[in-house]
Amino acid sequence: xxxxxxxxxxxxxxxxxxxxxxxxxxxxxxxxxxxxxxxxxxxxxxxxxxxxxxxxxxxxxxxxxxxxxxxxxxxxxxxxxxxxxxxxxxxxxxxxxxxxxxxxxxxxxxxxxxxxxxxxxxxxxxxxxxxxxxxxxxxxxxxxxxxxxxxxxxxxxxxxxxxxxxxxxxxxxxxxxxxxxxxxxxxxxxxxxxxxxxxxxxxxxxxxxxxxxxxxxxxxxxxxxxxxxxxxxxxxxxxxxxxxxxxxxxxxxxxxxxxxxxxxxxxxxxxxxxxxxxxxxxxxxxxxxxxxxxxxxxxxxxxxxxxxxxxxxxxxxxxxxxxxxxxxxxxxxxxxx
Amino acid sequence: xxxxxxxxxxxxxxxxxxxxxxxxxxxxxxxxxxxxxxxxxxxxxxxxxxxxxxxxxxxxxxxxxxxxxxxxxxxxxxxxxxxxxxxxxxxxxxxxxxxxxxxxxxxxxxxxxxxxxxxxxxxxxxxxxxxxxxxxxxxxxxxxxxxxxxxxxxxxxxxxxxxxxxxxxxxxxxxxxxxxxxxxxxxxxxxxxxxxxxxxxxxxxxxxxxxxxxxxxxxxxxxxxxxxxxxxxxxxxxxxxxxxxxxxxxxxxxxxxxxxxxxxxxxxxxxxxxxxxxxxxxxxxxxxxxxxxxxxxxxxxxxxxxxxxxxxxxxxxxxxxxxxxxxxxxxxxxxxxxxxxxxxxxxxxxxxxxxxxxxxxxxxxxxxxxxxxxxxxxxxxxxxxxxxxxxxxxxxxxxxxxxxxxxxxxxxxxxxxxxxxxxxxxxxxxxxxxxxxxxxxxxxxxxxxxxxxxxxxxxxxx
Numbered sequence: 188x189x190x191x192x193x194x195x196x197x198x199x200x201x202x203x204x205x206x207x208x209x210x211x212x213x214x215x216x217x218x219x220x221x222x223x224x225x226x227x228x229x230x231x232x233x234x235x236x237x238x239x240x241x242x243x244x245x246x247x248x249x250x251x252x253x254x255x256x257x258x259x260x261x262x263x264x265x266x267x268x269x270x271x272x273x274x275x276x277x278x279x280x281x282x283x284x285x286x287x288x289x290x291x292x293x294x295x296x297x298x299x300x301x302x303x304x305x306x307x308x309x310x311x312x313x314x315x316x317x318x319x320x321x322x323x324x325x326x327x328x329x330x331x332x333x334x335x336x337x338x339x340x341x342x343x344x345x346x347x348x349x350x351x352x353x354x355x356x357x358x359x360x361x362x363x364x365x366x367x368x369x370x371x372x373x374x375x376x377x378x379x380x381x382x383x384x385x386x387x388x389x390x391x392x393x394x395x396x397x398x399x400x401x402x403x404x405x406x407x408x409x410x411x412x413x414x415x416x417x418x419x420x421x422x423x424x425x426x427x428x429x430x431x432x433x434x435x436x437x438x439x440x441x442x443x444x445x446x447x448x449x450x451x452x453x454x455x456x457x458x459x460x461x462x463x464x465x466x467x468x469x470x471x472x473x474x475x476x477x478x479x480x481x482x483x484x485x486x487x488x489x490x491x492x493x494x495x496x497x498x499x500x501x502x503x504x505x506x507x508x509x510x511x512x513x514x515x516x517x518x519x520x521x522x523x524x
Numbered sequence: 525x526x527x528x529x530x531x532x533x534x535x536x537x538x539x540x541x542x543x544x545x546x547x548x549x550x551x552x553x554x555x556x557x558x559x560x561x562x563x564x565x566x567x568x569x570x571x572x573x574x575x576x577x578x579x580x581x582x583x584x585x586x587x588x589x590x591x592x593x594x595x596x597x598x599x600x601x602x603x604x605x606x607x608x609x610x611x612x613x614x615x616x617x618x619x620x621x622x623x624x625x626x627x628x629x630x631x632x633x634x635x636x637x638x639x640x641x642x643x644x645x646x647x648x649x650x651x652x653x654x655x656x657x658x659x660x661x662x663x664x665x666x667x668x669x670x671x672x673x674x675x676x677x678x679x680x681x682x683x684x685x686x687x688x689x690x691x692x693x694x695x696x697x698x699x700x701x702x703x704x705x706x707x708x709x710x711x712x713x714x715x716x717x718x719x720x721x722x723x724x725x726x727x728x729x730x731x732x733x734x735x736x737x738x739x740x741x742x743x744x745x746x747x748x749x750x751x752x753x754x755x756x757x758x759x760x761x762x763x764x765x766x767x768x769x770x771x772x773x774x775x776x777x778x779x780x781x782x783x784x785x786x787x788x789x790x791x792x793x794x795x796x797x798x799x800x801x802x803x804x805x806x807x808x809x810x811x812x813x814x815x816x817x818x819x820x821x822x823x824x825x826x827x828x829x830x831x832x833x834x835x836x837x838x839x840x841x842x843x844x845x846x847x848x849x850x851x852x853x854x855x856x857x858x859x860x861x862x863x864x865x866x867x868x869x870x871x872x873x874x875x876x877x878x879x880x881x882x883x884x885x886x887x888x889x890x891x892x893x894x895x896x897x898x899x900x901x902x903x904x905x906x907x908x909x910x911x912x913x914x915x916x917x918x919x920x921x922x923x924x925x926x927x928x929x930x931x932x933x934x935x936x937x938x939x940x941x942x943x944x945x946x947x948x949x950x951x952x953x954x955x956x957x958x959x960x961x962x963x964x965x966x967x968x969x970x971x972x973x974x975x976x977x978x979x980x981x982x983x984x985x986x
Binding site for chain 2: 264267268271273274275276277279281287288290292295296297298
């Protein structure tokens with residue numbers, strides 16, 4: 188069976204959908220079933236509220252998450268009380284969410300549950316730590332709509348990217364959007380010796396000199412960069428953006444000089460459009476990251492929430508050709524029950 | 525009045541409360557709900573409990589019990605809502621029952637630690653072992669909880685069948701039936717357990733509140749030791765030796781500036797405080813106010829030694845009270861406030877702190893007002909401190925003068941940045957009726973416009 192063995196090299200994994208209804212939950216169910224048959228103790232949680240029985244945007248039926256004996260899961264009190272499995276409560280968090288406190292339980296008798304989780308990556312990190320301390324070999328985080336932040340390598344070590352017909356009805360567009368995200372996820376990492384010098388910097392735009400030393404360029408927010416007339420290249424053409432990277436930053440830099448290298452913290456800090464990125468590349472620009480997320484697999488959900496179905500084989504092939512990496516149809520590896 | 529309201533009146537006291545390192549939200553709530561003690565007996569009793577917490581913190585032989593207690597408090601959840609629900613005959617759900625079990629478990633561990641720390645008298649804890657036993661039918665001894673098979677004879681066979689069906693991907697309809705049946709049984713168990721827990725409701729509330737209070741006591745003890753606070757003794761006047769303002773001292777330390785504690789002794793009646801600008805008169809008033817609040821909320825005070833006369837409240841008119849939203853000028857809101865204070869003083873014994881009254885109106889009427897304020901407040905039982913720049917008041921009251929600017933106090937050249945090093949903040953009894961005339965001298969040191977200063981000088985000499 189594809190890619191599950193690769194997951195076992197990591198302590199935490201996020202499942203991120205490129206859009207809603209891209210088959211995240213189906214993918215998660217597949218992974219949990221496989222890990223159960225391998226006898227691996229895993230913990231599962233989610234960011235934000237997800238795992239609703241009925242998808243709240245399109246009102247389509249949504250597969251619940253099936254959890255097996257010995258697995259731990261974190262969810263809100265309200266979702267816990269609705270579970271269709273037998274489990275023993277092991278921890279209740281003192282912080283409250285809109286759906287009550289987050290609870291941690293161990294499954295005694297398999298069944299289905301709704302997952303909801305931390306609203307912030309800080310709390311999510313605590314939850315992953317908690318699962319780890321309770322003996323889970325791997326913590327899996329189910330992503331929520333447009334929550335890319337959980338896939339940051341500072342939160343989870345590895346990720347699975349789910350794409351599908353929900354992203355676009357056109358295979359060409361679907362491939363283009365998936366490819367763009369894939370390229371950002373796979374950006375090269377900076378040299379090992381440069382990383383510790385930059386990772387503690389919390390904000391601002393920094394110039395990196397020939398000796399690899401960072402210097403603050405005195406720009407508090409990259410969103411203000413258009414108004415600044417500071418010489419951004421006074422320390423050379425390598426820059427580090429500690430916060431978000433925007434189209435405006437890319438375009439400003441592309442306009443200043445050719446051959447600029449811009450380092451971002453990780454791909455979740457990139458809020459850029461394909462157009463701006465391509466303009467930057469045409470000026471011989473290069474984007475890099477401090478830390479790269481390990482992408483384990485790309486999965487495809489060929490069915491869109493509106494009901495039309497893409498040709499699975501053709502789409503998988505088109506994606507695999509563009510990405511140069513295997514792409515799996517989640518419906519085939521995990522047939523709907 | 526509770527700490528919750530008092531911190532809103534005094535930013536200095538807010539700083540003290542914010543500096544308390546509590547481990548639980550229940551502890552924080554207990555702290556904010558603490559009363560301002562007026563009764564001397566109750567105040568002594570609270571100081572005694574605080575002292576026993578300090579002794580327990582310092583007792584190095586009891587490190588383990590101390591850490592055990594802290595560990596319990598860190599895990600304490602505020603179950604006020606759950607216990608109120610239980611008391612009103614609501615059926616608790618599995619998560620709430622887990623919380624109750626956890627509380628009972630923590631209470632048992634905390635009681636042991638409290639006893640070996642010698643705090644049993646300060647923190648009497650009811651025994652809730654029966655609650656734990658009820659929620660731990662299989663005697664696991666740990667906090668984990670679910671509706672155990674042993675709660676209902678129907679559960680074990682049902683779950684056996686369910687397990688067999690789930691593992692062999694059996695009939696989904698039958699699985700659905702069994703899940704629904706299990707759900708019904710679990711709900712009836714929750715109802716039965718809630719009924720059996722009802723008699724323990726009061727004891728459970730008590731252990732939670734005692735643990736919350738223990739959190740507050742330990743935080744008080746830790747702050748007392750960190751800031752070197754002192755326990756006051758009760759008296760018929762209020763006196764501080766080496767009184768310091770925690771917020772200002774911390775701030776000065778951060779900036780590398782000198783901080784000078786002061787001695788002060790005040791009693792019923794008016795004490796007029798005079799002194800040059802920048803001499804710390806306002807800070808002195810604020811510090812005394814904060815110290816009185818700390819003391820009467822059962823804390824130690826920021827001084828080397830202290831005598832305290834308990835009052836019924838601390839009231840202040842300090843700083844710019846201008847409230848443009850009410851359409852009031854700074855003078856209007858100040859004089860209304862002072863008038864309100866006067867009304868209260870006719871009924872209660874207060875600590876009254878008034879900073880430069882009537883400074884924003886014309887000096888003729890302003891001076892007359894200050895004279896009237898002093899005359900009315902002087903015979904009252906309240907302890908009143910008033911700062912002023914008005915001289916020749918002719919009022920009968922005690923006077924203290926901040927020694928103030930001393931040109932040869934430090935052996936470095938005087939600059940606007942280091943002027944703080946040339947001020948002696950200590951107080952001296954003043955028998956005269958005049959005030960220091962140093963406003964122009966200080967303006968000159970601060971490097972203000974020379975023409976302005978020399979013109980002002982010539983105006984005085986005319």
